[in-house]
Amino acid sequence: MMAEKFSIAGGEIPAAGRDRQDVAHADGSGAGVCPEDRDRVALYGLLASGLQGPVGQDWLDVVSGLSGGGGDLAEAISGLAVAAAQAEPEPLARDYHDLFIGVGRGELVPYGSYYLTGFLNEKPLALLRQDMRRLGIERDPGVKEPEDHIAALCQMMAGLIEGDFGDGSPAASSRFFRAHPASWTPYFFKDLEATDRGAVYPALGRLGRVFIELEEHADALFEEQRGAG
Structure with a gap:
């Protein structure tokens, strides 16, 4: 779905959950995906791995x-x-601590419920959990954070595109994207890009903002094509 391409020098993009996973693949099936969608999976994985906790060397x-x-x-x-x-x-x-944890709370609160309602554990989280059950997405029992954390959503999108969750169709990932990531992550990534905490997190915010904008554009085209068909 993306027109732009990128390459990797020196290794693979680090996948989310190398040390910890927010969600677990229900069946681990994983349908084959085209190179373009593999790029999308890699970018969602990169965002998740950079935001699920402090990164290492x-x-x-x-x-x-x-x-x-x-x-x-x-x-x-x-x-x-x-x-x-x-x-x-x-x-x-x-x-990372100052941005997302802090004393009491961090500068940014990376949860969908907070961005959409101003509070944690509200209706957006309940709706996400409904869709997770419908798609067979299971919360990893070792993770205590609510499922609407930005890193968990990126992991879910990667799994949906790969076909690990739901029926593996583009329509399934499109519906999930519009219902959840598209509803608040553009605002989160803009906030992250605007932070003055070092250089990595603003750069990660910029990448997230640009990528989600491309995803929104591609999703709109996909819906137009479905409607025309």
């Missing part, structure tokens, strides 16, 4: 090797790579 080493061609998405990937090459895990861990 391995993450920085891999991300610093990412590169792209032209276009806004490639520029955002390259910007993140430059930031990662200059970053160190310890200061990044402090940035």
Whole structure:
């Protein structure tokens, strides 16, 4: 669905859940996907792995090797790579704490319910849980955070595109995207891009913003084609 391409120098994009998973694949089936959708899966995985907790040196080493061609998405990937090459895990861990944990709460609250209602554990979370049950997405029992965390949503989108959840159809991932990530993540990523906490998290916010904008555009075209058909 995306027109822009990117490449990886020096390794694979780090997938979410390398050390911890927010969601578990119900059956682990995973249908084959086209190269374009593999790029989407990789980008959702990159966003999830960068936002589910403080990143380590391995993450920085891999991300610093990412590169792209032209276009806004490639520029955002390259910007993140430059930031990662200059970053160190310890200061990044402090940035993560200040941004998302803080004393009482962080500068940003990365949950859908909060962005949509101003409170945690509200109706948007209940609706997400309904869709998770319908699609066979199970919460990992070792994770205590609510399922509407930004990293968990990115993991769910990656699984839907790969065919690990639901029926594996583009329509299923499209419905989920419009109901959940599209409803609030553009605002979250804009807020993250605007933060002054180091260079990595603003760059990650820029990447998320640009990527979700592309996803929204592609989804609108998909719906038009479905309607015309």
